[in-house]
Amino acid sequence: MRIIDQITSNFLSNTSLYIGEKVTMSEHMIQTAMIAEEKNSSSNLICSSLLHDYGHFILENPYDLVKKNKDGKHEDVGYEFLKKYFSKDVLGPIKYHVKAKRYLARERKYYSLLSRASKISLKMQGGIMSNEESKKFETNQFFESSIKLRKFDEMAKKSGLKIKSINEYKNLLISKLI
């Protein structure tokens, strides 16, 4: 159970703001999980939502990367780390949530709703998806869950919101361990 303690302690010790946003990374991920709950998502998707940006905790200095216009591939970093501990259904949407953003950004309405920081990172993440890549992505087994996660993600950047504690998600995290 060391991994659960490690995850909760990372959430509790993270106090830096999510790049370009008004919330910390921990607050952002907890808000994402809370929205997933409100939308009656599966427990797998709630867990994915809670951990979707975990790669940012692992990357040494995400701010530095942004300054250098580099993409840290936080979705892959998070996925590679978490796959030792969590089930495939939790991991899929985490791995593909950036692809989902690139897919959704083809819609003008979605694109205009992206925060400034998210528009900037989109460029570094490969930009709007081509038609060919989109068609391929639609056949991915995690397509729908990734799209859902991405929409929750976008809604979860509000400051001053009363949010749950990571400790309230401990049982959920434990239940998804492999």
Ligand SMILES: [Fe+2]
């Ligand atoms: Fe996010």
